[in-house]
Amino acid sequence: MTAATSTLPHCRFCATPLTTTLCDLGSMPLANDYRLPDDSNPERSFPLHARVCPSCLLVQVDDSVPPDAIFSDYAYFSSYSDSWVAHAKRYADAMIERFKLGADALVVEVASNDGYLLQHFKAAGVPVLGVEPAANVAETARAKGIDTEVAFFGVETASRLVGQGKRADLMAANNVLAHVPDIRDFVGGFATLLKPEGVVTFEFPHVLNLIEKVQFDTIYHEHFSYLSLVTVEKVFAAVGLKAIDVEELPTHGGSLRLFAAPIASSHQPSARLDALRAKEHAASLDTLAGYEGFAAKVAEVKRGFLAFLAEAKAAGKTIAAYGAAAKGNTFLNFCGVGPADIVAVFDRSLAKQGRLLPGSQIPILSPDKISEIAPDYLVILPWNIAEEVMEQTRPLMPSGSSFVTAVPSIRLTP
Numbered sequence: 001m002t003a004a005t006s007t008l009p010h011c012r013f014c015a016t017p018l019t020t021t022l023c024d025l026g027s028m029p030l031a032n033d034y035r036l037p038d039d040s041n042p043e044r045s046f047p048l049h050a051r052v053c054p055s056c057l058l059v060q061v062d063d064s065v066p067p068d069a070i071f072s073d074y075a076y077f078s079s080y081s082d083s084w085v086a087h088a089k090r091y092a093d094a095m096i097e098r099f100k101l102g103a104d105a106l107v108v109e110v111a112s113n114d115g116y117l118l119q120h121f122k123a124a125g126v127p128v129l130g131v132e133p134a135a136n137v138a139e140t141a142r143a144k145g146i147d148t149e150v151a152f153f154g155v156e157t158a159s160r161l162v163g164q165g166k167r168a169d170l171m172a173a174n175n176v177l178a179h180v181p182d183i184r185d186f187v188g189g190f191a192t193l194l195k196p197e198g199v200v201t202f203e204f205p206h207v208l209n210l211i212e213k214v215q216f217d218t219i220y221h222e223h224f225s226y227l228s229l230v231t232v233e234k235v236f237a238a239v240g241l242k243a244i245d246v247e248e249l250p251t252h253g254g255s256l257r258l259f260a261a262p263i264a265s266s267h268q269p270s271a272r273l274d275a276l277r278a279k280e281h282a283a284s285l286d287t288l289a290g291y292e293g294f295a296a297k298v299a300e301v302k303r304g305f306l307a308f309l310a311e312a313k314a315a316g317k318t319i320a321a322y323g324a325a326a327k328g329n330t331f332l333n334f335c336g337v338g339p340a341d342i343v344a345v346f347d348r349s350l351a352k353q354g355r356l357l358p359g360s361q362i363p364i365l366s367p368d369k370i371s372e373i374a375p376d377y378l379v380i381l382p383w384n385i386a387e388e389v390m391e392q393t394r395p396l397m398p399s400g401s402s403f404v405t406a407v408p409s410i411r412l413t414p
Helices: 083-101 118-125 137-142 154-161 185-194 206-210 229-239 271-284 294-314 326-333 367-373 381-394
Strands: 020-030 046-051 059-061 108-109 129-132 168-174 195-207 241-250 255-262 319-322 375-381 402-405 411-414
Touching: 020 294, 020 326, 059 402, 083 118, 083 168, 083 195, 083 381, 108 118, 108 185, 118 129, 154 185, 168 185, 185 195, 195 206, 195 241, 206 271, 229 241, 229 255, 229 271, 241 271, 294 319, 294 326, 319 367, 367 381, 375 381, 381 402
Parallel strands: 108 129, 108 168, 168 195, 319 375, 375 402
Antiparallel strands: 020 046, 046 059, 195 255, 241 255, 402 411
């Protein structure tokens, strides 16, 4: 498909016209816009079209939603996932040891959510500061004693904090780099707030896994970008940072923890960076060829799930789901399913219970209701924590029932 460059969106990092589509998921509601059953206001939907920049290879969705409509009052609380809190504890312990952080240091987390990570540094006697745009979530962190600034992060916020005498030894940004519309300004804020020998770690889902494992359900409006090392290093260079190390993590279906520091710092790059560059090159992520054919794979996942639903319903089976997660909302809405297909979704979050999933309008219930509904199949929407979900819910499931994951293909687990 071709179009005049003047009518095309432009890359959010390098401003190149975006002429290549990764996949077009159509019109979708906001993935975290959970509604009350008596809400009579029309539900808003926006285009969800992922494209690849032919210049810097940043995968990104079109700008169709203002960020303050998404993040000012946010329904995701990190502490509801036990495995994620444990992951944060391991991170804190490792960073305290690696960088010898003590009472004279400052750890700043951007998108600090409900204090799930900084609480571990604070417990170890390391001073902390959170920066969190969602006031409702920040209030939860403050109740834990976590000093939290309610603001969107970028060069302006970082400069204001520097003006207050704050400079960071360690900064953390977990699963937020993908959430910012102006990625250059956001990353520039870290270069501003870090001490000359300070280090920042970014954790983000690796676009290599999105493509190879057909994780299209991780595409939603709140995720503006989908990231590779090859692209992020270009962003770093533009604002005065350099990559110094990387770890490949199992979280969120396969993530990178990328360490960066000011270009002039004494930190030297690790051999793991060269290994990951070679891995991305082998997958052609450094050319447009690495992104071709994805839309056809997405269509096949949808076909497989709808075939499973049709067969289960024909057999008179009851189907429910677990996890009112954003990725699940993309998945369900792209597949076009609703309460007639999936009777309920169970979730531990009190902020979501009693509401409806956006678009599909499936009711969200407490996991306590699993045994009452007694589904024959429980579709685990946040497949990245499937083992945790099965361990927690198996005692509530009826005899002979099965767990289901649908990405990248249908898998049944007794």
